[in-house]
Amino acid sequence: MQGLTDETRRAYGLVVVAAFAYTCLMFVWFSLPAYLSRIVEDVGLTGTQAGLLVGAVPLTYIPLALFSGVAIDRVGPGRSLAAGVSVYGVAQIARSVALGFPSLLASTLLLGVGATAVTFGLPKLVSILFPPERTGLPSSIYLIGAAAGSAGAFGVGRPLLGPLLGGWRPLFLWSGLAAVAYALLWYAISRKAGIDDSTAEGESFSVRSVGRDLRLVLSHRELRFVVAVGTMYLLVNHGIQGWLPTILESRGLSPDRAGVTTSLFVAAAAVSTLLLPAVADRYAARRTALVACGSVVFLGVLGTALSGIGPLLFLGVAVTGAGVGGISPLVRAIPPDLEGIGPRLTGTAMGFVFAVGEVGGFLGPVLIGTFREETNSFVPGFAMLAAAGLVVVLAGEGLRRSTE
Numbered sequence: 001m002q003g004l005t006d007e008t009r010r011a012y013g014l015v016v017v018a019a020f021a022y023t024c025l026m027f028v029w030f031s032l033p034a035y036l037s038r039i040v041e042d043v044g045l046t047g048t049q050a051g052l053l054v055g056a057v058p059l060t061y062i063p064l065a066l067f068s069g070v071a072i073d074r075v076g077p078g079r080s081l082a083a084g085v086s087v088y089g090v091a092q093i094a095r096s097v098a099l100g101f102p103s104l105l106a107s108t109l110l111l112g113v114g115a116t117a118v119t120f121g122l123p124k125l126v127s128i129l130f131p132p133e134r135t136g137l138p139s140s141i142y143l144i145g146a147a148a149g150s151a152g153a154f155g156v157g158r159p160l161l162g163p164l165l166g167g168w169r170p171l172f173l174w175s176g177l178a179a180v181a182y183a184l185l186w187y188a189i190s191r192k193a194g195i196d197d198s199t200a201e202g203e204s205f206s207v208r209s210v211g212r213d214l215r216l217v218l219s220h221r222e223l224r225f226v227v228a229v230g231t232m233y234l235l236v237n238h239g240i241q242g243w244l245p246t247i248l249e250s251r252g253l254s255p256d257r258a259g260v261t262t263s264l265f266v267a268a269a270a271v272s273t274l275l276l277p278a279v280a281d282r283y284a285a286r287r288t289a290l291v292a293c294g295s296v297v298f299l300g301v302l303g304t305a306l307s308g309i310g311p312l313l314f315l316g317v318a319v320t321g322a323g324v325g326g327i328s329p330l331v332r333a334i335p336p337d338l339e340g341i342g343p344r345l346t347g348t349a350m351g352f353v354f355a356v357g358e359v360g361g362f363l364g365p366v367l368i369g370t371f372r373e374e375t376n377s378f379v380p381g382f383a384m385l386a387a388a389g390l391v392v393v394l395a396g397e398g399l400r401r402s403t404e
Contacts (some may be wrong), residue, residue, distance in 0.1 A: 010193075011129040015138045017189060018125055019145030021081050021118045024179040026149030027157060028092045029057055029111065031175060033242045034158040034259055035168040037249060039104075042168075049101050051369025053108055054242035058234060058361030060112030061119075061354045068116040069351020070210055073344070077125035078190030082183050084117025089179030096172035120350045125195070127336045127343035135336055136277030136286075139329045147270035147325070150241060155263035158245075159256040217348050222338055225399035226331060229290055230357035232388040232395070233327045236297055239364030239385055240265060240320060247378050251309055261317060268318040269325025276326040277333060286330055286337075287400035293330070294392030296323030301389060305382035327392065334399075360388070 032039065033054055040050050072080045091111035098104040126138040162171045190196065217223065244265060248258035272293075280289040300323055303316030335341050335349040368381035 012138065012141070014129065014189075014193060014195070015126060015141050018077075018081060018122060018186065019142040020182055021085050021186060022122060022142050022146035023149040023152075024085060024175075024182055025088055025115055025118050026146045027153045028088055028149075028172075028175050028179055029115065030150050030153040030241060031092075031157050031168070031171060032095070032108070034153045034245060034262075035162065035171075036242075037246055037255065038168060043100060043104065045101060047369045047373035048366075051242075051366040053101075053104055054365035054369070055238065055362040056105055056108040057112035057115055058238055058358040058364075060109050061116055061358030062362065063355075064113060064116050065120070065351040065355035065358065066214070066348070067351070069120045069347040069349070069354075070213065072117065072120050072124050072347035072351075073213070076196030077121040077128070078193075078195035079187070080117045080121040081125070082187035082190065084114040084121060085179055085183035085186065087111075087114030087117070089114075089176045089183060092172050092176030092179060094176075096169045096176065116351075116354075119354060120347045123332045123336070123350050124343075124347045127346040128195075132337040132342065133281065135333045136281040136329065139333045140274050140277050143273045143325075143329050143332075144270055147266050147273060151263045151266040151270070154245065154259040154266065158259040213345055213348050216340060217345060217352050220338065220340060220349075222399060223335060223341065223349060223352065225395050226334055227353050227356045228395035229294075229327065229392050229399070230331045230353040231360040232294075232391045233324065233331060233360075234354075234357045235360030235364040235388050236301070236320075236385050237324050237328075237364075238361040239368050239381065240324070242365035243368045243378070243381070244317070250378070251313075253309065261314065264314060265317045265321035265324075268321030269328070272322040272325030273329050277329045280330065281333075286334055287396060289326060290330055290396030290399065291393050293323045293326035294389050294394075294396055296320075296326070296389075297392065298323075298386050298389030301382055301386040305379060305386070323389065 036050060036054065039045065045053070088111045091107050091114060094107035094110065095104060098107055122142045123139070126135050126142070130138050157171055162168055165171050165174060241262065244262045245255070245258040248261055249255060253261065276289060280286045297320055300316050300320030303312055304320060307313040307316055331353065332350065335353065336343055336346045341349045364385070367384060368378065371380040372378055
């Protein structure tokens, strides 16, 4: 029993250390939206260009996600995470010296390449360290790390670190260097822990092996419902986090207060991410929880859209964050528990979810920016986000009924 306890502690310790890969990623990723209004002014971007920059990272997932997931299932999460963090760290350094839209876009797309390894590497790590019925809490741990990174970008990076360092360019430079340093540390830890030892003896990259896994994943009926939920989740999450500071500034909040209010969205998502999976696992109600979270997103977006500056606005932001935060770990925890997927194909399954899902992640910020430019209003964008909440309700109900 003592040996089992020590092994469990080791597993949780590895997840906690690996979670910093997501913390660094989200700080680096959302440092651009946090400084979007200033970058638009300094570089001279149009609304559509700004939307493209905000949506560029999700765009990279569309062609790369399946390949990245297949590779992680075969290479292992240890090396994959180290490589991914190194790539997005270098990309952030490149963004710090970008002079115009083309170079900003190119370096942001490179950031997205590294991000795929983190998004799929962490669920793979959890799936090999824990049994399927116990993946909820470990998934929450690394997602809390992600939320800390997002909140840090809006609540610390924008109002504190950026001004202290001298603006968005020094902030981008030093955060990129920090990510590269962490990548070296994680690589050393993962090698010592032997995380990839069993993976090295597993599946090959042969056409037959890869084709077999892809056919199984792409034809999986229940996984398709998860894909629909993931698409709507990413549309709302990237749309809100990409544009909320700018929306709040347009309503009269100062940039610092807009950043702090956006951190409220992230904080509410973090609380939901931490609590909901444990409750859903305890009552075996992951699918029912998806339906509830979709309803919460719908109500929260409506409250945010219809309110002025005041308590209702802050409540709407928090409620939306709670709904989005609940969906996030469920999308990652359900695939390893599906019959025919399991730990072996977790990376490939998550690649499928995000290959399709990031179409929503890309379109969310882009459409909000385009609607704003065409109508001079953020209302159409809010309507789109509210509708996404209803789609989650329908897909979650379909997933729930498929198991009855």
